[in-house]
Amino acid sequence: MKLTAGLLGCALLAPALAGCGSPTSGEPEAVVIRVQGMPPATDKPGLDQFRKMVAEFERSNPGIKVQGSTTVFDPLTFSAKLAGGRVEDVIKVPLTEPQGLIARRQVQPLTKELSGWAHYKEFNPQVLRPLSDTAGEVYGVPQAPFAQGLVYNRDLFAKAGLDPDRPPKTWDEVRAAAKAISAKTGKAGFVHESKNNQGGWQLTMLAYTHGGEIQREEGGRHVAAFNSDPVKKALGLLKEMRWTDDSMGDAQLNDQNDVIKRFAAGEIGMYMGTPGTYRLAKMTYGMEDTDAFGIGPLPQAGGNATLTGGDVYLVPKSAPADKVAAAVKWLLFAYAEPQYDPAAAASRAKELAADPKSAVGVPTLPMFDAGQQAKIDEAVLPYVNVKLEHFRPWLEGTPSLTLRPEPAVQAQQVYAVLDTVVQAVLTNRAASVDDLLAKAETDVNAKLAAARQ
Amino acid sequence: MSAGRTWTARARVAVPLPAVGAAPTAGKRRLGRNALTALLFLVPALVVFGVFSWWPILRGLLISFQETNLVDPATWVGLANFRALFADPLLGTAIGNTLLFVGLALLIGFPAPLVLAVVLATVRRGAGVYRFLVYLPVVVPPVVAILLWKWFYDPGHGLFNGLLGLVGLGPYPWLDSPGTAMVSLVLQSTWAGMGGAVLIYLAAIVGVPSELYEAAQMDGASIWTRVWHITLPQLRPVIGLLLLMQLISTMQVFTEPYVFTGGGPENATLTVLLLIFRYAFQDGAYGQAAALSFLLAIVLGLLSAVYLRATRSWSAS
Numbered sequence: 001m002k003l004t005a006g007l008l009g010c011a012l013l014a015p016a017l018a019g020c021g022s023p024t025s026g027e028p029e030a031v032v033i034r035v036q037g038m039p040p041a042t043d044k045p046g047l048d049q050f051r052k053m054v055a056e057f058e059r060s061n062p063g064i065k066v067q068g069s070t071t072v073f074d075p076l077t078f079s080a081k082l083a084g085g086r087v088e089d090v091i092k093v094p095l096t097e098p099q100g101l102i103a104r105r106q107v108q109p110l111t112k113e114l115s116g117w118a119h120y121k122e123f124n125p126q127v128l129r130p131l132s133d134t135a136g137e138v139y140g141v142p143q144a145p146f147a148q149g150l151v152y153n154r155d156l157f158a159k160a161g162l163d164p165d166r167p168p169k170t171w172d173e174v175r176a177a178a179k180a181i182s183a184k185t186g187k188a189g190f191v192h193e194s195k196n197n198q199g200g201w202q203l204t205m206l207a208y209t210h211g212g213e214i215q216r217e218e219g220g221r222h223v224a225a226f227n228s229d230p231v232k233k234a235l236g237l238l239k240e241m242r243w244t245d246d247s248m249g250d251a252q253l254n255d256q257n258d259v260i261k262r263f264a265a266g267e268i269g270m271y272m273g274t275p276g277t278y279r280l281a282k283m284t285y286g287m288e289d290t291d292a293f294g295i296g297p298l299p300q301a302g303g304n305a306t307l308t309g310g311d312v313y314l315v316p317k318s319a320p321a322d323k324v325a326a327a328v329k330w331l332l333f334a335y336a337e338p339q340y341d342p343a344a345a346a347s348r349a350k351e352l353a354a355d356p357k358s359a360v361g362v363p364t365l366p367m368f369d370a371g372q373q374a375k376i377d378e379a380v381l382p383y384v385n386v387k388l389e390h391f392r393p394w395l396e397g398t399p400s401l402t403l404r405p406e407p408a409v410q411a412q413q414v415y416a417v418l419d420t421v422v423q424a425v426l427t428n429r430a431a432s433v434d435d436l437l438a439k440a441e442t443d444v445n446a447k448l449a450a451a452r453q
Numbered sequence: 454m455s456a457g458r459t460w461t462a463r464a465r466v467a468v469p470l471p472a473v474g475a476a477p478t479a480g481k482r483r484l485g486r487n488a489l490t491a492l493l494f495l496v497p498a499l500v501v502f503g504v505f506s507w508w509p510i511l512r513g514l515l516i517s518f519q520e521t522n523l524v525d526p527a528t529w530v531g532l533a534n535f536r537a538l539f540a541d542p543l544l545g546t547a548i549g550n551t552l553l554f555v556g557l558a559l560l561i562g563f564p565a566p567l568v569l570a571v572v573l574a575t576v577r578r579g580a581g582v583y584r585f586l587v588y589l590p591v592v593v594p595p596v597v598a599i600l601l602w603k604w605f606y607d608p609g610h611g612l613f614n615g616l617l618g619l620v621g622l623g624p625y626p627w628l629d630s631p632g633t634a635m636v637s638l639v640l641q642s643t644w645a646g647m648g649g650a651v652l653i654y655l656a657a658i659v660g661v662p663s664e665l666y667e668a669a670q671m672d673g674a675s676i677w678t679r680v681w682h683i684t685l686p687q688l689r690p691v692i693g694l695l696l697l698m699q700l701i702s703t704m705q706v707f708t709e710p711y712v713f714t715g716g717g718p719e720n721a722t723l724t725v726l727l728l729i730f731r732y733a734f735q736d737g738a739y740g741q742a743a744a745l746s747f748l749l750a751i752v753l754g755l756l757s758a759v760y761l762r763a764t765r766s767w768s769a770s
Contacts, residue, residue, distance in 0.1 A: 079523055082524060105525065195714065196715045197735065249609060250610070251608055251629065252629050253629060253715065253718060412736060413735075423717045424718070427629045427719070428718075428719070
């Protein structure tokens with residue numbers, strides 16, 4: 001009872017006394033920032049390294065304390081945490097989300113704080129674009145920027161009589177390879193995602209490779225641009241693969257997790273994804289035969305383009321100014337410097353490589369310029385524990401492609417509409433691509449017209 | 454939030470509670486003290502309800518007339534959220550799908566536990582084992598059960614197509630076709646939720662006076678006649694209650710379409726609650742989500758009023 005009363009008293013008086021048991025006056029109060037991005041306990045090498053990083057950061061920034069959180073951005077809990085003022089000061093978000101968060105003004109512009117860093121101007125502009133608004137304000141720091149590619153199972157390629165070192169470069173070649181894989185191995189040759197907005201997201205990349213657009217600007221406003229020949233061709237390809245070739249497997253309602261899980265189990269020949277999905281396949285879904293993981297550039301059919309991907313770190317609008325400054329310092333220290341400074345990159349790679357369960361050396365896009373990236377690559381080379389040659393087709397093929405961002409306005413809402421188009425093509429043999437796109441165009445234009453642009 | 458789980462949970466509402474603090478002969482002072490004591494006992498419940506139910510309900514109602522990003526001060530937008538809601542072509546789809554789920558659940562899910570309970574009531578040997586087996590799915594966490602059934606439904610390697618293939622049927626697309634996806638959801642939901650309703654029916658069947666059966670038997674009534682003319686009429690109040698509870702809970706179907714299909718294929722399993730979820734958590738349109746929740750709450754409120762009335766009149770009879 002006494003304890004309860006004490007605690008109650010402490011709770012009631014806390015605002016007045018600035019916390020029971022806090023340091024006495026005279027000592028400057030440390031700024032405590034809560035940051036997402038701490039690896040879970042299952043990723044021991046990553047977690048150990050994170051803790052070391054925090055200790056090192058706190059040593060060189062005595063006024064700042066960092067509390068790691070294993071939580072990552074989850075749309076389910078984010079809103080509630082934001083409303084309750086409980087969201088972390090740094091959030092880790094997949095690249096599909098920043099534009100929505102920026103549009104809803106739920107995250108802070110960081111350009112002013114970031115530009116204090118000596119190498120800010122050297123950031124690869126393509127990498128910052130998906131994190132910026134139309135006025136050019138930058139809202140975050142990427143962790144590992146990627147470009148979408150074609151992930152494939154090298155074993156299934158070999159079994160189907162295909163060359164694992166030469167992944168398909170065009171969609172015609174993908175179609176032929178998928179047909180061979182499903183005919184010779186009985187597995188799904190190629191899988192396209194279709195639910196939880198990821199059908200629309202993947203259709204966007206497929207459209208880009210065919211020279212198509214999802215949105216275009218007309219008189220200062222964005223309108224739907226996907227009811228066009230390139231997108232019809234892209235959907236026609238899916239239709240042929242699904243119904244004529246029967247090379248896309250049986251279950252068609254998949255999101256990225258379903259696909260990577262099945263790929264890790266050796267059930268899928270090819271899917272569109274980033275090199276970063278290697279980590280998911282190995283560390284989340286326990287892919288044993290990681291040597292079978294191969295990735296090439298995103299195949300093309302006249303578009304010569306790909307979509308960006310990966311995770312980024314943002315600062316929610318709820319964080320006060322002192323925490324924002326501290327958060328940016330942390331972001332630069334934890335995610336930007338190791339991609340700029342070869343010595344920092346090498347020391348982190350060395351720590352991670354001590355555990356065989358880690359994935360060290362998964363290639364990314366250059367966060368700065370190609371010259372700087374080459375220095376980083378060279379520095380970490382001794383510690384790389386992934387089969388780098390299996391990523392080589394992606395590394396060599398991607399630079400010649402244009403990196404394109406996600407649709408500028410209401411991408412998630414547009415993806416939701418396009419999900420139904422992809423689902424119809426994949427589950428209904430009689431679906432008419434023309435009708436589906438015409439209806440989707442009307443729906444999307446209604447959403448875009450209602451949106452604040 | 455499996456339908457059946459809610460049925461059993463809500464069934465407790467129907468149990469009449471003993472009157473607390475009823476002391477009609479006590480003096481005024483005594484009554485005052487009693488009332489104060491009763492109030493003190495009520496405080497924790499009132500606080501919990503206030504903080505976790507009434508305040509969020511009120512907040513939701515306010516948000517339905519606002520535009521907010523949950524950080525900056527909200528702006529009042531009048532009926533704009535409701536207008537946006539009615540302009541969304543998916544609203545009609547979602548309402549239609551929800552009614553389809555409710556209807557199919559009524560058709561498939563409602564008679565199933567009743568039939569099973571009547572059959573189980575006649576079983577003498579190993580009755581406990583059968584009851585345990587029937588109730589078992591209720592114990593399985595809903596998402597786990599759904600993931601299990603997802604594999605059952607897999608068009609290529611799934612259990613159902615495998616079994617049906619043995620007798621030359623199929624393969625069927627199950628979740629992958631707009632025509633069969635909703636039925637597949639209802640089948641799983643019925644399996645998962647039936648246990649609770651079966652137990653309630655069984656308890657009610659036990660309460661039917663055995664003389665009625667004995668008299669009927671002496672008159673030469675067959676089993677079917679006895680079920681039709683004795684069991685079912687005696688169970689009428691319970692059947693009515695469970696029907697209402699099922700209506701209320703199936704209108705809020707969410708977990709099944711969310712985990713099984715994400716609302717697909719082609720929005721064939723997009724329900725009202727899933728649409729609310731999409732507005733709030735995918736689009737960040739909190740106002741629109743709150744507006745639709747408000748409308749759903751009105752419908753559920755009406756159904757609950759019917760339920761309360763029915764409970765009162767049935768327990769009186």
